[in-house]
Amino acid sequence: MSHWIVDDGQIRCYSSRCLQGCQVAWFLSPCSRNDIEYSNTTMQQKLDTLTYEYHLVQFKNTHEVAAAIQGLKLSKAYSYLKNVNEHKEAIPFRHFNGGVGRTSQVKQFKTTQGRWPVKSIKFVTDLLKNAESNAEAKGLNVEELYISSIIVNQAPKHRRRTYRAHGRINPFMSSPCHIEVILTEKAESVPQAAGKKVTRLNARQLARNARLAVNNKQ
DSSP: OOOEEEETTEEEETTSOOEEOTTEEEEEESOOTTSEEESOGGGOOOOOOOOOOSBSSOHHHHHHHHHHHTTOBHHHHHHHHHHHHTTSSOEEOSSSOTTOOBOGGGGGGTOSBEEOOHHHHHHHHHHHHHHHHHHHHTTOOGGGEEEEEEEEEEOOOEEEEEEOGGGOEEEEEEOOEEEEEEEEEOOOOOOOOOOOOOOOOOHHHHHHHHHHHHHHHO
């Protein structure tokens, strides 16, 4: 069981990395958020106790789906995944692409290999909707949310067996995965204050200016 501490907007877990709690709606799995300590009374609010462990979707397919929607606005991610589900667009396979066929639908990603992993797309879409509901409950502006982080990790494989000819038994494994999604509200862009433009000098220019200053003093 993971041990969580909420302190000054920081959510710290001794079994994973820290997540920013300020202006971030996060949805984490696998985890168990029942064992939580609050060191700040202003943060005493009930966190979601949803637990999803060892999702029965292919790790490699889900990893590529997550990489394709990393950094996208939430509404754009929904639209993209829907198009992939209807075979109007494709998921580019860049890392786990051994034996993956080629398609012209991934030209926009500057690659040639792609697929349409329907099961992983459905799972990621449901996960994003859950995270969106959590963000709405926290009072964040859903229209301004984007996927700031989505991480897929490999879970321990599930072992089964398949029976072959001549009395042989071969392994029949499945590859589940863990997934972590963080939705963040887009920060408002602030125009730069009007002022004197500062020109940055490299090391050679600074050394030359220093020599000129010494020569002028002499």
